[in-house]
Amino acid sequence: NAGVTQTPKFQVLKTGQSMTLQCAQDMNHNSMYWYRQDPGMGLRLIYYSASEGTTDKGEVPNGYNVSRLNKREFSLRLESAAPSQTSVYFCAGGEDSLVNEQFFGPGTRLTVL
């Protein structure tokens, strides 16, 4: 099992460009999450999906959209990238329980010039 996979690993964008970060999990988790990690700030939740077909905003959703394509896949889209979105992005999946451990992908390092 691959666990949680993310593509791409690295990306450089110019301000105003758009892109989609892909995430897939083969652990049969109902819940999936997108975080961004910035130095000295820990992880901040962008969006999450408690189940297929549902998505909810997290702490920092502005400038992002998500799509839960099916149970396995949860994508994050930047419609018009800004330098403030330079960060490392992590996708995670969680067990189907109220208080769950999350399993993280390897991350995507995004730079917006």
Place this chain on the structure above:
Amino acid sequence: AQSVAQPEDQVNVAEGNPLTVKCTYSVSGNPYLFWYVQYPNRGLQFLLKYITGDNLVKGSYGFEAEFNKSQTSFHLKKPSALVSDSALYFCAVWSNYQLIWGAGTKLIIKP
């Protein structure tokens, strides 16, 4: 508001010595607490969690954490540090269907 504080940006320990990485929390209701570790250029890995029961929780790689309700703390500990324990450690608390994360503590184990 729910929050997690990791008061030390960095902790330096000599190999073989005991280590402690501190975490305090603020949450309404019963706290559900987690520790994760992040090795360089990797995603986070779950170490342990406290839900209820024994205040001393044992986890992966020989780590344990002690829940102290009166001090609202959940410190991570290991009796004898290894160089390979050097990494970034995150404390988190579960609140409203989400994990609230601390800023992280960089642990450096020197040979």
